Amino acid sequence: MFNHIINARKRLKGHANHTPVMTSGTLNKLVGADIYLKCENFQKMGAFKFRGAYNSISKLTNIEKSKGVITYSSGNHGQAVALVGKMLKVETTIIMPRNAPATKLAAAKGYGAIVIEYNPETQSREDIALKIQEEQSLTMIPPFDHTDVIAGQGTATLELFDQAGPLDMLLTPCGGGGLLSGCAIAAKGKNPDCKVIGVEPALADDACKSFKTRMLHTIKNPETIADGTRTTSLGKITFPLILENVDDMVSVSEKQIIQAVQFLFFRMKIVVEPSGALGLAALLNKKVVLRKKIGVILSGGNIDAETMRLILKS
Amino acid sequence: MFNHIINARKRLKGHANHTPVMTSGTLNKLVGADIYLKCENFQKMGAFKFRGAYNSISKLTNIEKSKGVITYSSGNHGQAVALVGKMLKVETTIIMPRNAPATKLAAAKGYGAIVIEYNPETQSREDIALKIQEEQSLTMIPPFDHTDVIAGQGTATLELFDQAGPLDMLLTPCGGGGLLSGCAIAAKGKNPDCKVIGVEPALADDACKSFKTRMLHTIKNPETIADGTRTTSLGKITFPLILENVDDMVSVSEKQIIQAVQFLFFRMKIVVEPSGALGLAALLNKKVVLRKKIGVILSGGNIDAETMRLILKS
Numbered sequence: 001m002f003n004h005i006i007n008a009r010k011r012l013k014g015h016a017n018h019t020p021v022m023t024s025g026t027l028n029k030l031v032g033a034d035i036y037l038k039c040e041n042f043q044k045m046g047a048f049k050f051r052g053a054y055n056s057i058s059k060l061t062n063i064e065k066s067k068g069v070i071t072y073s074s075g076n077h078g079q080a081v082a083l084v085g086k087m088l089k090v091e092t093t094i095i096m097p098r099n100a101p102a103t104k105l106a107a108a109k110g111y112g113a114i115v116i117e118y119n120p121e122t123q124s125r126e127d128i129a130l131k132i133q134e135e136q137s138l139t140m141i142p143p144f145d146h147t148d149v150i151a152g153q154g155t156a157t158l159e160l161f162d163q164a165g166p167l168d169m170l171l172t173p174c175g176g177g178g179l180l181s182g183c184a185i186a187a188k189g190k191n192p193d194c195k196v197i198g199v200e201p202a203l204a205d206d207a208c209k210s211f212k213t214r215m216l217h218t219i220k221n222p223e224t225i226a227d228g229t230r231t232t233s234l235g236k237i238t239f240p241l242i243l244e245n246v247d248d249m250v251s252v253s254e255k256q257i258i259q260a261v262q263f264l265f266f267r268m269k270i271v272v273e274p275s276g277a278l279g280l281a282a283l284l285n286k287k288v289v290l291r292k293k294i295g296v297i298l299s300g301g302n303i304d305a306e307t308m309r310l311i312l313k314s
Numbered sequence: 315m316f317n318h319i320i321n322a323r324k325r326l327k328g329h330a331n332h333t334p335v336m337t338s339g340t341l342n343k344l345v346g347a348d349i350y351l352k353c354e355n356f357q358k359m360g361a362f363k364f365r366g367a368y369n370s371i372s373k374l375t376n377i378e379k380s381k382g383v384i385t386y387s388s389g390n391h392g393q394a395v396a397l398v399g400k401m402l403k404v405e406t407t408i409i410m411p412r413n414a415p416a417t418k419l420a421a422a423k424g425y426g427a428i429v430i431e432y433n434p435e436t437q438s439r440e441d442i443a444l445k446i447q448e449e450q451s452l453t454m455i456p457p458f459d460h461t462d463v464i465a466g467q468g469t470a471t472l473e474l475f476d477q478a479g480p481l482d483m484l485l486t487p488c489g490g491g492g493l494l495s496g497c498a499i500a501a502k503g504k505n506p507d508c509k510v511i512g513v514e515p516a517l518a519d520d521a522c523k524s525f526k527t528r529m530l531h532t533i534k535n536p537e538t539i540a541d542g543t544r545t546t547s548l549g550k551i552t553f554p555l556i557l558e559n560v561d562d563m564v565s566v567s568e569k570q571i572i573q574a575v576q577f578l579f580f581r582m583k584i585v586v587e588p589s590g591a592l593g594l595a596a597l598l599n600k601k602v603v604l605r606k607k608i609g610v611i612l613s614g615g616n617i618d619a620e621t622m623r624l625i626l627k628s
Contacts (some may be wrong), residue, residue, distance in 0.1 A: 018335060022356075041583045042336075042583055046583060112457075265585055265622075269355045269356055269360060269584060269585040269586075269615035270584055270585065271579055271580075271583040271584065271585060272583075300523060301583035305626040305627070308579075308622075308626055309626050309627065311621045312619040312622055312623050312626075313619070313623065
């Protein structure tokens with residue numbers, strides 16, 4: 001699987017942004033370690049999801065590409081698939097809940113995607129997507145439970161090691177586990193001694209529970225501000241990869257997430273969405289036993305005005 | 315004066331941040347030119363002002379340093395002087411209006427500065443500063459009208475040319491004209507054919523008027539959101555330098571400033587204060603005749619929560 005990530009990196013070269021790594025003397029003093037922030041908020045379309053989408057879709061055969069791809073996501077993954085489809089001239093179909101923010105529906109359509117709305121009260125997005133996929137012979141690009149998607153996300157950590165030098169700890173947010181499992185494999189491939197920690201909101205700590213009990217836990221519609229981690233559970237592929245490659249899972253409160261976004265805004269002058277600030281929230285609140293050189297994946301920067309205003313008022 | 319800037323750069327090396335230059339395909343398409351954003355919002359203490367303060371204070375003799383420095387500024391310059399004083403172990407006295415935001419008073423005190431509050435209704439900050447300066451034999455580090463300050467600010471543009479290659483146009487905000495005059499001299503020194511444009515809020519367009527009439531205009535308490543440009547007028551040193559080295563001055567509306575801050579927030583994922591977004595506002599609103607390779611100084615990122623909430627609501 002580590003080789004899979006190395007190949008993904010070659011595929012992404014010149015297409016994904018080689019995002020910068022930021023450091024801060026103030027932050028290092030505050031935490032008591034050398035912190036390297038991998039700024040995936042500066043990735044194309046504003047989040048790491050571009051990596052997995054590009055890796056998956058660019059790998060398809062010409063016949064598959066000519067038939068098109070489909071996914072279900074109202075969030076960053078949906079936008080990423082739509083953008084990659086536009087770049088590679090592959091038709092994309094995105095299944096979105098009809099109550100998704102108008103800006104997200106418009107953004108996907110702006111990239112040329114066919115958007116199919118469903119009623120989340122009565123319909124399952126996976127069922128609708130599967131039905132359309134079969135009818136139209138489309139290729140499914142799921143949000144996280146897919147080896148090509150996982151390998152793509154892992155490239156963020158490969159880059160980070162090349163930029164920061166050998167890290168001995170890595171923190172990354174965890175929703176469905178695509179980013180976490182890919183990054184854990186990349187980190188262990190680069191330095192088997194690197195401790196990899198997944199971070200979840202306490203309000204959506206299904207992966208923490210799954211990790212600790214080694215049994216898959218699920219959660220329904222968690223009310224966390226970190227909307228990128230509102231997934232029901234880890235996946236069939238990501239869960240075992242996480243059990244094998246991740247050293248620990250920790251959770252942070254809503255207040256801690258908000259304070260981390262504020263720190264990034266006021267001190268670092270960068271815009272990071274709540275899900276993207278989970279790793280930093282864990283560090284700022286002493287949730288882990290520190291090591292010397294710590295990498296943190298800031299996974300994305302797509303935050304709407306209303307949420308940011310709420311955070312700035314807190 | 316160009317050599318003065320080159321020397322300032324040597325002095326700043328290893329002390330000021332070598333701030334990154336950001337580009338965006340979306341922005342280039344939108345404007346119709348190649349845009350290079352010099353991110354002084356990532357400078358130490360969040361603004362270019364660190365450059366001028368460091369250059370001025372580090373140049374002092376040991377005797378001058380041992381006596382201390384003084385300035386009057388409730389904004390970024392005051393913070394910059396306080397921080398540099400802390401770094402170089404020089405005692406700093408900052409004259410601030412008693413109605414300055416508590417966070418700014420606290421920040422300066424946090425850097426170890428002696429803060430003297432005055433009543434802006436009845437007292438002049440320059441008079442108070444001059445009186446204390448004489449009584450205590452302090453060295454005055456004024457916010458902009460000082461060749462060492464100007465030379466320090468110019469280093470931002472020297473760096474930008476090295477990072478982006480030869481630019482044929484440069485846009486920079488204008489308050490008292492320290493940044494604009496320093497950057498204009500640096501740009502002309504690097505490429506005499508580079509057009510240099512200063513940008514002001516229309517609500518505080520004293521420098522535009524001064525430039526166009528070649529007579530110094532003043533303005534009192536302009537109500538612009540771009541608080542870094544609320545200076546009364548250009549200075550005795552900056553005004554002639556601007557007449558000699560700047561090609562044009564343009565102004566932008568409050569709405570255009572707000573939209574530029576929003577663009578930087580939502581599209582570029584960076585936090586830029588209203589004054590810092592003036593150059594981009596001019597470009598986004600076709601205020602200048604475009605050239606091919608355009609540099610823009612994003613001068614700072616120090617924005618308070620209330621102002622950002624207002625901008626996100628607009």
